[in-house]
Amino acid sequence: MKRSLIAAGAVIAAAALALSGCAGTASDTSASSTPGKTTLRVSVWNYAQTPEFKALFDAFHKANPNITIQPVDILAANYEDKITTMLAGGDTTDIITVKNLTDYSGYAQKQQFVDVSDIAKSLPSDKIPALANYDFKGKTYAIPYRQDFNVLYYNKTMFKDAGVADPTNLTWKEFAADAAKLTKGDGASKVYGAYIHTWNSMVQGIAAAQTGNNPNDPSYDWMKDQYNLTLGMQNAGTIMNWATANSQQVAYKDVFEKGQAAMVPMGTWLIAPLLADKAAGTTNVDWGIAPLPQIKANGKITTDGGPTGFGINKNSKNQAAAKKFLQFAVSPEGAKAVASIGIVPAYHSPDITKAYFALDGMPQDSTSKKAFNPDTIKLDAPVAANTAAIGTILNQEHQLIMTGSKSVDDGLAEMASRVKSEVLNQ
Incomplete structure (x- = not known):
């Protein structure tokens, strides 16, 4: 699942700094250890605007005062490319934050992480x-500290004003019908009944999760209904046009x-950012969350999502301390630190x-x-x-379908053909 990183600075001090000084950069290799003390360098993105890191690092340092965390701060937009370059070049940053699966x-x-199957086996999987x-392939190379999944955010005031019942357990067809009732106005003042973001996961990933299909298997007819519904809403004007949202880089x-x-x-x-912005007074939206709409109305809620975790760089010089951090991040104490700022932790309990x-x-x-x-x-993938x-092929074809450059049938057929020829060599 993709994730857009949004400032949530009102939850904690916006000028967040590392535990023992400013956050380092990817080119900073000055971290050192003194007798009895260890400094762990952890890659992060947009540190000052991503408060979960400081909350977790502070809690870990409090529990382990002899281990200091030095964030290696990387711009979110460049994060994956930078990490790829760092690991290929033998960088010794101890812990790598893993954005997605x-x-x-x-x-x-590529076997760039330490095998942490021993930690995984010691944890309560339930x-x-x-x-x-x-x-x-039977081994574990990262440990989750948070788990996100899709829900439906809704504006309670808009629902009430339109006389529409709260979306307690919608199907996607009911979602589209409610969106039509909630849409009003035109031009710059238009209010859409819904907004579906531009990511291909918002169509393909949801369809995969709720139909039980695998996006890596080159047959994609099971995406057709979800595409037809989304394009139908776009043509009806109840959601923003995909091309407009994409070209204007609309922030959901x-x-x-x-x-x-x-x-x-x-x-x-x-x-987390909704809580922060309400606290800061930058929005007055009266919001709630509802289960993600379902393809089938069977009373069960299936959604898609994925974890964010930490892996230990195989070139780390502090692997024992790094393992201790991974164990803390997934523990009840780590979960409390993450949950305290509105992030959903990987560890679940009442x-x-x-x-x-x-x-x-x-x-x-x-x-x-x-x-x-x-x-x-x-998982959506x-x-x-x-x-x-x-995923690259599926995203490219998604864009062509959503802009009308290809029909749904042609786009799905091209997905299958390209995956077979370009990836699977069939």
């Missing part, structure tokens, strides 16, 4: 469902906070959920709490060596 598959395939996502957070759309399917990572919903500004209605506990969270290459 596509990147993880590449690191694991409380850390995302742990299984890091299984790569802004669309929702400014009241430009009544519903936004999006990951749980949006909760106490963590209770603490999460006790945050100032969190919706307290039963629908929001139900959305927070879906029946199933499935498998952990496999060819996932990245296949």
Whole structure:
């Protein structure tokens, strides 16, 4: 699942610094250890605007005062490319934050991380469902500290004003019907019933999760209904045109906070900035979350999502201390630190959920709490060596379908043909 990194600085001090000084950069190799003390260098993105890192690092340092964390700060837009270059060049940054499973598959395939299967086997898998996502050919090379999944954000005031019932458990067809009722106005003042972001995962990943299909298998007819629904809404004007959203680099957070759309399917990572912006007074949106709409109305909630985790660089000189950090990050104590700023931790328990919903500004209605506990969270892409290459093709064809450059049938057929010839050599 993709994730857009949004400033949530009102939750903690916006000028967040590292524990013992300013955050380092990817070119800073000055970290050193003194007798009895260790400095762990951890790659992060947009450190000052991503408060989960400081919250977790501070909590770990408090529990382990002889280990200091030095963030290696990298621009979010360049993060994956920079990490690839660092690892290929033998960089010794101790811990690599793994943004998504596509990147993880590449690191694991190249054996650039330390095998941490021993840590994984010692953890309560029933409380850390995302742990299984890091299984790569029977071994584990990263440990999750957070797990995000898609929910439906909705503007309670807009629903009430339009006389539309809260979206307690919608199908996608009902979602489209509600969007039509909620759409009003035109031009610059138009309010859309919904906003569906430009990522291919918002169509393809959701379809994969809710139909049980694998995007790495080169047959994509199962995406057709979800594309037809999305394009139908686009043609009806109840969601923003994909090409407009893409060319204007529309931020889904802004669309929702400014009241430009009544519903936004999006990951749980949006909760933290919504809480921060409400606290800062930069938005007054009265929001709630509901379960992600379903393809089939069977009473069960299936959504898509994925973990964010930490892997230990095989070139690290501090692997024992690094393992201690990974164990803390996934522990109940690490979960409390992450949840305290509105991030969904990988470790699940009733106490963590209770603490999460006790945050100032969190919706307290039963629908929001139900959305927070879906029946199933499935990956929108498998952990496999060819996932990245296949994902590139699927994204390219997604853009052509959404802009009308190809029909749905032609685009899906081209996906299958290209995956077979360009990736699978069939």
